[in-house]
Amino acid sequence: MAKKKEATVEERLRALYDLQLIDSRIDEIKNVRGELPLEVEDLEDEVTGLNTRLEKLTAELQQIDDDIKSKKNLIEEAKALIKKYSEQQKNVRNNREYNSITKEVEFQELEIQLAEKHIKEFKAQIEQKKEVIAQSKERLAEREAHLKHKKDELDAILAETEKEEKALIKKSEEFEKQIEDRLVMAYKRIRDNVKNGLAVVAVERGASGGSFFTIPPQVQMEIASRKKIITDEHSGRILIDPALANEEKEKMEKLFGSL
Structure with missing residues (x-):
């Protein structure tokens, strides 16, 4: 001092x-570096976002597949019940029993129709999601290539200037102490x-x-x-x-x- x-x-x-x-x-x-570090950071965020979106879409596809399997199982169960009720109808003792079994058969037939309708909707969702996945993958590939280019550009600049910049920052601190x-x-x-x-x-x-x-x-x-x-x-x-x-x-x- x-x-x-x-x-x-x-x-x-x-x-x-x-x-x-x-x-x-x-x-x-x-x-000289300009906006490159920010550009790289923005691209990294975008790539992360696209990967997250693809993971979510893939998980949703798997869920739809599981839902379709569930509906197919429901259809098979309904068909088995219809067969069972049809056999029971042959041995009914009165109209009341017959009507009751008929209602059960109709209910199972409606369950099958509803399940088939859901399966159709699920398949349409799959096609839609597959299209979005394809577009997202295309966008991801393009963004990853752009990110690599920008990173290479930034790395080249850093390789040229990093050593000098560190030395200058050290000198700046040294000169500050003299004032x-x-x-x-x-x-x-x-x-x-x-x-x-x-x-x-x-x-x-x-x-x-x-x-x-x-x-x-x-x-x-x-x-x-x-x-x-x-x-x-x-x-x-x-x-x-x-x-x-x-x-x-x-x-x-x-x-x-x-x-």
Whole structure:
């Protein structure tokens, strides 16, 4: 902590700009990946959803098959009962017994008709579900192929950049430790509030980098003197002079080349 307090304004500005250059490099690497990680994640979710749907449809098909077997068994049982009742009718003693058995036969015949109707409906459901399964399998194959392509694409980018990104993140953490906490917090807050993540920028053609607002000559002189930390009144960015920026860029390019 003592070393941080002894740092001059110029040393703080250099350290902040070095941190900015490292973080901007990390941002570039992330931009190269772009939306690929999210695309891969969405495709993985879709593939999982399709597999779950296929499992459910297959289970439903099995249930329908079981229902058809149950109805066929019911038909066989009804036919056996009809045969039994038909034999009983031959030995009836009165009309009352005959009518009672006739009603039982009619009831079993209705059971057979209803079971056959259900079987027909079940078979129609099977055809419909088989069609949906075929479409789902086709969609799944297409999505799996697309997922593999996107994963290969992402893996290739990661293979090229992962080592550098890890090294840069480590360097970013090291450089943060060289700067007092108050400045690091201010730097991060500014980075979060600007769309390109540039919290420390050089004065370019009399204006704040990335801005069209002109900086008064007197303020430009103060920035060049490196005696105090000055922020852009419009964007809140920390401003540095072009000479300091160029010196730090050259230094950091060498660092990046060694990673």
